[in-house]
Amino acid sequence: MVSPTARPIIIDTDPGIDDALALFLACASPEIEIRAITTVAGNVGINRTTRNAGALMALAGRADVPVYRGAEKPLVGTWTTIEDTHGQNGIGGVQLPEAPQNGNGHAVDALIDLLGNAPPNSQTVVLLGPQTNMALALQRKPEIAKAVREFVLMAGS
Numbered sequence: 001m002v003s004p005t006a007r008p009i010i011i012d013t014d015p016g017i018d019d020a021l022a023l024f025l026a027c028a029s030p031e032i033e034i035r036a037i038t039t040v041a042g043n044v045g046i047n048r049t050t051r052n053a054g055a056l057m058a059l060a061g062r063a064d065v066p067v068y069r070g071a072e073k074p075l076v077g078t079w080t081t082i083e084d085t086h087g088q089n090g091i092g093g094v095q096l097p098e099a100p101q102n103g104n105g106h107a108v109d110a111l112i113d114l115l116g117n118a119p120p121n122s123q124t125v126v127l128l129g130p131q132t133n134m135a136l137a138l139q140r141k142p143e144i145a146k147a148v149r150e151f152v153l154m155a156g157s
Contacts, residue, residue: 006033007124007149010114012070012107014042014129015052020091022128022154023053027060032124036114037067038107041079042129046072049129055096063099070107071132079130111137115144126152 009032013019026034037057039050050069057065073079103110111133115123125148127134138145 003030006031008033008035008118008122009124009126010034010036010038010111011126011128012038012040012111012131012133013053013126014040014044014049015056015091016043017091018154019043019128020052020056022126023056024060026126027057027062034062034065035123036103036110037065038070038103038110038133039067040070040107040129040131040133041072046070050101051099052091052096054099054101056091058099059096063102066103066110067101068103068105068107068110069101071130071136074130074132075135107133108136108140112141112144115147116141118147120146121149123147124150124152126154128154 009026011023011026011034013023015023026032037053039046039053041049043049046069050067054067057063057067125134
């Protein structure tokens with residue numbers, strides 16, 4: 001059960017093994033309220049990261065949290081998946097149950113909507129993968145930054 005004083009968060013992710021653990025921990029915490037999951041291509045392609053996010057949230061008992069499909073490629077440069085680390089499906093070959101995708105629209109639009117309608121300095125945005133969705137949202141609507149209390153990053157190479 002989420003506490004009435006829970007911190008609202010939005011999680012942007014490219015579910016590989018590490019992000020799966022982060023999602024499960026977030027789902028188990030009564031101190032946070034997960035408002036949405038947005039996905040981005042990273043460890044594996046966008047179709048797989050979106051499917052993984054929905055399946056992981058359902059497995060954690062949180063199929064009610066909307067999952068929005070996001071950016072398919074980086075803003076600049078090239079992108080390659082890392083199946084040698086995370087497996088072909090991004091989560092080490094673990095077979096997840098099918099889960100319906102319940103977020104309508106694109107992740108960037110969802111970020112703009114969620115942050116655009118939030119009070120100033122009220123939202124935590126957790127960026128677990130490439131920050132492409134957030135970058136695109138801020139490019140389109142820089143004023144949404146007012147709603148962000150903090151960014152929490154799990155960043156790699």
